[in-house]
Amino acid sequence: MSTQIQADAAALKAEVRGQLWKDNLRDYGLLGSLLLIVLFFYLITADHASVSPVNITNLIMQNSYVVIMALGMLLIIVGGNIDLSVGSIVGFVGAVGGSLIVYAKFPYPLVIVICLAVGALIGAAQGVLVAYAKMPSFIVTLGGMLIFRGLTGNMLLGQFVGPFPKGFQSIASGFLPDVTDFGSIADSLPEWANIHWVSLLLGALVALWMFVGGIRRWRRAKLDGMEVEPLALLIGKNLVFAVIIVGIAWNLALYKGLPIILVIMGALIALYQFITTRTVVGRRIYALGGNVLAARLSGVKTERLIFFTFANMGLLAGLAGLVVAARLNSATPSAGSGFELDVIAACFIGGTSASGGAGKVMNVVIGALFMGVMNNGMSLVGLGIFWQQVVKGLVLLAAVFVDVYQKRKG
């Protein structure tokens, strides 16, 4: 009898470990597929153009808006809703900003503040309708999508409005200044010395901070008697991340250094990672998405939280609107159209649950990068725009299929 119990206990432990491994596999499977398509495009593009510093820089700048908005969309979807209006908010905020700068001659820092406020206000208005008036989010934001696309066109009268001051443009296309400019002697130095040392150093510092922080957190958890993963796995995992981060920083240092938008993006990713995993607000959003009735009966203010997710989404869409306008150096009537689909697709490729209650920031970021790398790679190899859409659609279906399949198998 006791051997039976021991055998069961051993089987149970093995199965728990198997489950842990499986959970990890799902997350790292996603990262692995991202690395695979990077490798794929590295191999098939001429002169490995896909990983050239110029292209990587472009890739980051082109896709920053998707990553920024996907962070907000994650919270919306986890809370059990959807926001279809974000593309139109991008266009509308760009139009407001462009008009204020070009026609009203407002200083651009003030315009940035106004634009963020406008985005947040639009999100808040839709949030009121969803959270308090109990209208389905799909319908509210479908309305918003039409309204703000139309207002954008009306405001711009079909025109491009621009150009913008240099400072404003730098949100999307500026780089961190480099103090290690060797000036006149630069030409006499070997090529490797002429890179952007500040960018490389910053990348290395972030990698080191993550590595040390990860191990410190692990040790504290162990001291507190929590269940922890094996140290070897942790170190291995963090080393891979560190290598990737330093690799990207080095790559960018070869060109113009770290784009400002990458710094903004990195800060936002860290912030939302923190909100979703460590804060009371974050936990409550997941609870609300998991079971709204049980959450409400546990004292969670469900309406207020749903409202917050929409206001937050509007704010991030406003930021994305500024980035898009700054990048194009003009406000255009069609700016942002179709973005909502990229953003939502990024969330689902990243394994966010369509029924709410589950989803991870890092996976959504990887989902967004996945879409970005594919867009970029397919353009480099000259695949037609229509085929690109077909491929993206297939990838979305495949990613969600794998997710659903794994979940069903348990």
Place this chain on the structure above:
Amino acid sequence: MPAILEMKGITKRFPGVVALRDVNLAVEEGEIHAICGENGAGKSTLMKVLSGVYPYGSYEGEIWYKGEPRRFHRIADSEHLGIIIIHQELALAPQLSIAENMFLGNEPARNGVIDWNESFRRSRELMKTVGLKESPNTLITNIGVGKQQLVEIAKALSKKVKLLILDEPTASLNEADSAALLNLLLEFKKQGMTSIMISHKLNELARVADSITVIRDGSTVETIDCRAGQVSESRIIRSMVGREMTERYPPRASTIGEELFSIRDWRVEHPQHAGRAVVKDVSLHVRRGEVVGIAGLMGAGRTELAMSVFGRAYGRNITGAATLEGKAVKLDTIDDAIDAGLAYVTEDRKTLGLILNEDIKHNITLARLEGVADGGVINEAREEQVATRFRTALRIRSSSIHQRTLDLSGGNQQKVVLSKWLFTEPKVLMLDEPTRGIDVGAKFEIYTLINDLAAQGKGVIVISSEMPELLGICDRIYVMNEGRFVDEMPAKEASQEKIMASIMRQYAGAFQ
């Protein structure tokens, strides 16, 4: 009589658990075979193996049906042979009619076009067989649970059922509906049908079962033949829990203090139908250290009363006064109620009590996240300590505090919900059907917990449809009917007959 069904050496594993280990079950043709066991013993799992919900290959062992080995890959395979299972949670589409539900997936049709006349004719016949007096056009949402159960049985009959399996068929039925259902089963037996019935209600089993198979911790303990003579309830319980349980309720030594919480002239209207009062002028009080019961039939308004008190979670136009520790208390929102020191453990733990996809830890801390957070940031170590403390104290059986609550048995899920509310350190607990669908052993643990809470000076209000339970654990009992409190009595002077009499007296009065 030959065996119609034999399950031999069934073993079924889930991640982290062996749910069934070498289970054997033999059911004779034409009998009513009961399966009982504690929650999580594996009864429902066994039935899911039988019906093909868990397909052939996902378990070990053999199923023999009508003398042949069978491999069911899906539910349709077993239904094809006349094995029909009616689950605890009824599988009816609420917005469709009785007739539509009865033939759902099996519609009488010609070339894909439904023959409504045929469908109505046959549904009328079947409804007559099960004694359901309704129009086939009535929507499921407009009939009570008892009648819904009959629709399920009629649906099973329409599929030419040979072996009917009922999982806790009377769990949510009142006494009259339960009795009618059991009579129906006996009627079917006369016509030669075989049934398997899973139930916790031992008095019902003793009444209808021909044999009882007891399952404990995933293994068969024994099969008791009831035809040989009367089988006592304590005999079954002993077999289920593996020990002598002389007492179903822990001894209660109450020390009752001053009044803790009260409501006066509480009136609640239906949330959709303004003006229709669901709770009418109810006054209630509970003292420190006191366990107060609210008895009544289904639909008496007990849940509505509790939820309306708990921060107006139910109803509209709520009027009345509430006092806590002698002072008027504001209970306008659920937050107010929790802050004031009220806790409400819901009747329906799956849809109202738990976030099923989240683990034990996250569920326990949900109602008081501030208790494990510093300035809005969760302290994970402290959260784990809290969860571990409750897991140990309430003996929640699980692989760890990181196990999803979806995968826990009913009793353990209930303990997680209780932990969540205990962590809010309430002064007054309202427990709505705290032991519904829970096995005898876990029930005893929950009763003991209620005693402990009362001993700490808390006030406990228990709503229950099982009168013996109220008589066993309460100090004082209110009787509620049709939205009113119709009687109040000390538990010592109360009896099932007395409670029923107070309910019936009100009806008698209504007909004068």
